[in-house]
Amino acid sequence: MTIEEQLRQDGFVLTLSVGVSMKPMLTQQTEQLLIEKLTAEPKENDVVLFRRSTGQYVLHRVIRRTKVHYRIRGDNCCRTEKVHPQQIIGILKGFYKGDKFINCETDKGYKAYVILWRISYPLRFAAHQCLRPIRKAISMLRR
Amino acid sequence: MKLKYKFVVRNVSGQPVAVAVGKDSEKFNGMVKLNPSGEVIFKMLSEADITQEELVSQFAAQFDITEETAKPAVLRFLDQLRKNGLLEETV
Numbered sequence: 001m002t003i004e005e006q007l008r009q010d011g012f013v014l015t016l017s018v019g020v021s022m023k024p025m026l027t028q029q030t031e032q033l034l035i036e037k038l039t040a041e042p043k044e045n046d047v048v049l050f051r052r053s054t055g056q057y058v059l060h061r062v063i064r065r066t067k068v069h070y071r072i073r074g075d076n077c078c079r080t081e082k083v084h085p086q087q088i089i090g091i092l093k094g095f096y097k098g099d100k101f102i103n104c105e106t107d108k109g110y111k112a113y114v115i116l117w118r119i120s121y122p123l124r125f126a127a128h129q130c131l132r133p134i135r136k137a138i139s140m141l142r143r
Numbered sequence: 144m145k146l147k148y149k150f151v152v153r154n155v156s157g158q159p160v161a162v163a164v165g166k167d168s169e170k171f172n173g174m175v176k177l178n179p180s181g182e183v184i185f186k187m188l189s190e191a192d193i194t195q196e197e198l199v200s201q202f203a204a205q206f207d208i209t210e211e212t213a214k215p216a217v218l219r220f221l222d223q224l225r226k227n228g229l230l231e232e233t234v
Contacts (some may be wrong), residue, residue, distance in 0.1 A: 001172065006173070006174070008228060009178070012155060013174060014153060014154075014155060014162050014174045015162060015172065015174065016163070016164065016168040029164075029165060029166070029168055029169075032151065032153060032162055032164070034153075034155060096151075096153060101153075105151070121228045
C-alpha cells in the first residue's frame with residue numbers, strides 16, 4: 001500500500017524520516033513522522049507531503065503560495081520547486097524526536113527553529129554558492 | 144518467538160500505532176495499527192523472545208482473565224502477525 005493510499009484509508013500515517021533534505025530538523029531514519037491527510041489549504045511554513053511527476057513522494061516546507069502553485073523547499077536545500085496544489089497529499093502534524101512529540105502547530109521551540117531557518121536562508125544560500133566550486137574541485141581530484 | 148523487526152509503538156490520537164525503526168524501516172516501511180490487547184501482545188513480543196504459552200499466560204494475567212479465554216485472542220493476533228511476515232519463530 002502506498003503512503004497516499006494509507007492516508008486515504010486512515011487519515012494519517014506514521015512513518016520514519018528518509019533522506020537528508022530536511023536536515024537539521026529531520027535526519028535519516030531517526031524521527032517518526034505523523035503525517036495527516038490534507039483537509040485544508042497548506043499555509044506558509046507548513047511541511048507538506050507531495051508527489052513529484054516522477055512518482056516520488058517528498059516532504060518539504062512551503063515557502064510561499066502564489067496564485068497557481070506553491071513554492072516549496074527542503075530545509076537542507078537551496079533549490080525551490082513549484083508544486084501544484086493537487087500534488088500535495090498530506091501535511092506534517094508533528095514528529096517524535098526520541099520519545100518527545102514535537103507538535104508543529106504548538107511547539108514553541110519548533111516555531112523558533114522555523115523562523116531562524118527562514119531568516120538565515122540567504123546566508124546559507126551564499127555559503128552554499130561559495131563552497132560549490134571547492135566541493136566540485138575536491139570531487140574531481142578524488143576521481 | 145519474537146518480532147522480526149525492531150518497532151516503536153506510538154499513540155496517535157488514542158490509537159496505538161507501531162512503526163519499524165532504524166535499518167529495519169527499510170525492510171518494513173508500513174505502520175501497524177493495534178487495538179489495546181494487540182498493543183500488549185506486541186510489546187511482549189518486542190521485549191523478549193517468548194513462547195506461545197508464556198504469551199498466553201502473561202496476557203491472561205495482565206487482563207485478569209483465564210488462559211482459556213485469553214488463548215483464542217492471542218492466537219488470532221499471532222496469526223495476523225505471521226500472515227504479515229512480522230513474526231520470527233525462534234524455537
